[in-house]
Amino acid sequence: MAATRYSRMPIQIHHDDDRDELNEDLETIGDSRAEGDEDDLEGEYSEGSDDTDDVVDAAVQEDMLRFQETFKGIKDQFRLINRIGEGKSIDFRKLAANSRDTGTFSTVYKAEDLSYEKYHNDWDIEEKENSKWASPPVKKSRRDGYGISRPKYVAIKKIYVTSSPSRILNELELLNDLRGCDSVCPLITAFRCTDQVVAVLPYFRHTDFREYFRLMTVPDMQIYFRSLFSALASVHEKGILHRDIKPTNFLYEPDKRRGVLVDFGLAEREGTDSKNCLCHETSQRRRERVTSSVAATNGPAVGYPKNDPRPSRRANRAGTRGFRAPEVLFKCTEQTTKIDIWSAGVMLLTILSKRFPFFNSADDVEAMIEIATIFGRARMRQCAYLHGTVFATDIPTIGQGGFALEKIILWSTCRNDAGADGEEIPLTEEEKMAVRFLECCLELDPNKRISAKQALEHEFLREMEISDDDDDDDEMDML
Amino acid sequence: MSSRRVPLSSNPNAANSPFRAAAASKQKRSYATIQREESYGQPPPAKKQMLDINHTLRTPTHHQNIQSSAEGKVFTRKSNPSQQSAFERKLVAARERERPAQQTVTKAEKTSEENLESIRAWQKHTRRSFPKFVFYFESGSEDARHKCIKQIVALGAREEKFFSNAVTHVITTRPIPPELGSNPAEAVTSSTNDSQNRQPQTINPSLLDRSSESANPDACGTKGKFTFDAPMNRRLAPHGHDGEHKRHQVRNADVLHRARELGMKLWALEKLQRMMTTMFDTDTGSGIAHGHNTRSNTVQGTVVAPRANREADLSQLLRNERINGPSDRDPMLAIKDLIRFKGPYIFIYDIDEKQKPIMVREYPKVAHKEDGDWPQFRSVAKGKCPFVEEVDHSRRELEKEREVQRLQRQQEKEQMMIPRTRAATEASKMHPPRPVSNKRSLAEMDGSNRSLTVSTRQGNPFDPRENSGRTATEPSSRGTQNAFVSRAGQGRLFGGEPVASGVQPSNITSAIHSTISSTVAQPGGNKVGTSKEVHGLQRKVLEKNSGGPGSYGGLASSHRMTDIAAASREESNKPTKRRGQDKLALIDEDIDPSEAEQNARRAEATRQAEAVQQRKREKRDPKPGYCENCQDKFEDFEEHILSRKHRKFAEKGDNWKDLDALLNQLARPRREIY
Incomplete structure (x- = not known):
């Protein structure tokens, strides 16, 4: 969409009326987030x-x-x-x-x-x-x-x-x-x-993310994420989790096409304070554990204890809400650098859907519901088992199968019925490629989620001959 | 079958959880449940196993000619206390007699078998006594041995590579010989005598035993994992007379018998493993949870009374169960303490149910899912968060109107200090975030009736044409307080009819607000342009609404709540830099230069005044927080960092040693030639 829309009406965009409105909305968002704990x-x-x-x-x-x-x-x-x-x-x-x-x-x-x-x-x-x-x-x-x-x-x-x-x-x-x-x-x-x-x-x-994310074309995104993922690759190579990947911590200057990763205040080395989690076991072993577990024997829960004297599961959850990976929400005790990849995926989702923030979650419970709304119960349940937990919900808006990310993006950008006769405007090839990459980043299973290094080899980020250079410059100048 | 109760062992639903009501799981059974129960419903084989095992263990006196499982069943069925048969009584009696024999079983183990209640005590006890233990692994696979060694070392015990006097515990995978001379049962005694007679045999018994074991691989399988001793005993059974025979024959030559003689404890490897599992709860990952242990123990206790609770007999157990509910659950989690889900919920808990739920929240039931309070996809304008509700445009107008009224009402209420929570909550729930702010800004800027129906987009609150004349006559210093004054005034008047007040804030000051607040990166969202009082009011509203997003099953939706919070903060921090500038630009275009200049001057004055005020406010407003160094909460940051405690920490070099070492490395490299 980015490409089509903005090439059609290039300059007016940021002077027109809804610019102002959008800005204000973002303000709301920005503020509400500042409130977060x-x-x-x-x-x-x-x-x-x-x-x-x-x-x-x-x-x-x-x-x-x-x-x-x-x-x-x-x-x-x-x-x-x-x-x-x-x-x-x-x-x-x-x-x-x-x-x-x-x-x-x-x-x-x-x-x-x-x-x-x-x-x-x-x-x-x-x-x-x-x-x-x-x-x-x-x-x-x-x-x-x-x-x-x-x-x-x-x-x-x-x-x-x-x-x-x-x-x-x-x-x-x-x-x-x-x-x-x-x-x-x-x-x-x-x-x-x-x-x-x-x-x-x-x-x-650098330029404030809110000022450019909506205007990014797929090639812009490629440059942006190439920079981000090469930062992640080098951080992860040292076995370090940044834990707080989000637009504000990635200072990007569109006209220089360069970004830097900042704020390592929450960063930690992989394995710090970590305790075995089922997600690091083989899938067979995990299955055994799950099928022989108390929860499996007990059947579905109908309630929860009022005064619960049991200890609570402890896990590092540091990060920014809306950007936390599912394993962080499930309190996985053995988190890896893949949590940063998820956060980066959320950034890409934000850009592709042109909605910031995409996840509004005030707390982890809401974050979980939001993620579940997208991915559906079945996959959430699987994801929960990965970390030795049971995911149970009967919230009606969380469907069994969830939605494909492509659909979400079409819907978020109002393209599902924006065409003639309310048809959907399908994604372009390059957008589809971006979505494929997005799917790799927003993989619920951290073991299957793409690593930063692999990401740089992905078709979306792989360096190619600079063919669309001129276009980009135009786009960026516009900013 | 006179028993009123179905024996738990034959009741598939006996496998109920500590956390759920048995009744409920019966009533509302989803298909997944049924499916699941098909596989789990059968009493696990292990349990059945236990019947046999326990019998063989507990009643070694019995000659193996009676099938023990049959015995178990008889026993169970006649569980009603009034109908205790002679046979049962005999069994109980036998059990009593046996007790001395069980002294071999360590104290620790006994406790663990007693009941779940004591499991923690048991752990503590074990942890205490372990450092005194010296283990010798008599047999068993290397792998298992290594794992165990790691664990026992972690508990402070040590392993002896060779059998010696120092050893206190011998770990074996072979059958454990009975205790010397302590078994009162004739059968054993006689066989003991037998074996003593045959002492000087040359066959290595352990070899024999091992071969018989490997021929029977099932023996060391996972069955019967519910009690520490079980598998070993199970293995005894198939051996029957023969096995016993062999064993006894060679007693003295065998390490196990030596150990017995030396008064060492003999533990089955599996027993040790199970103990370790219980000790290291999570880490071993063997999936045997407390609940598991407990449940099986108790099931055992109910079905095969001799085992679980030596003192209490079946009748007592059953009575207790009738009084306290099924005992196969953690006693701390009595059934009545279960909060049942009524509305839509999300519940995430660990599979072993050993920990508090990871997250749980219940939302109020709604007729239409769109009305639900949980985050869900909403149709909102482009660019907005898809999970945050937004009303459509036509409704927005209405909402706005209501919003103003709500604000008035609320303010009045707040002023009267009547905590009418319900109203506040309701109001906050009814309104999406954006209109709140818009409306508020309108109410602030423009007291005219008209503004109520004008959408924010059309009406430019900063438009100087609307009341520039008025503004000019207003003293500029007003700008700082008018946000509050105007709204309060309006509030009082609004009840009948909204009356345009002459004492309205100037647009320009408002515009200035925006410029200022955008340049001030103010902590806490407490921005210039809003009086502290207004802020206080907002905070109160928020406080009332916040049922606590983190709290279990909080009814108040934190989602909405934050929206409101966001909105009110937006209100206080309305303009972005850009927006502010845009508005100023507008002013510049529309007003003649002299006026603009005037405005600018006034703006500058206001800005300064506000800055001063702001600073004062900042000082007045202490920043509470937590100091990691003093491990103390504080009310006022500035005050705390000057406190004696904190200074003491700050000035103690030791605290900074490690950091300084790094800082030295971080020194900036000087350039030689400069």
């Missing part, structure tokens, strides 16, 4: 692409001044410019109740790197690119204007002092391990002043 849409660096340095709110100004005062020495190295985002979770009220699931909390500032010249700056991809070839045409005039001594920007992540040293250590260690990985935000440095720890990261100019 362990997650918020305002990821790090949630600032839009434009460099609005000049307008700094007084409160922020004050906050920054205080930060500079309390953190000795920072003034000499960096000039804080603005607050550009909050790390995990803004609302402290919610945190108190659910602190286990929350990640590192932080505030991110944009700052000028005053002593850039004094250091080796391997992290500076832009600089490298600029020296390799001329800057992209769009930015040329501006860059030239700055000359050699143009200011260098960094993002300073101030980790809240209430985070434990071990948690901070975890994040920094992972970031350090990931140094040099493709499309992963590199760590420039980090330092501490008593309990205040600060991480310095490159500042990436």
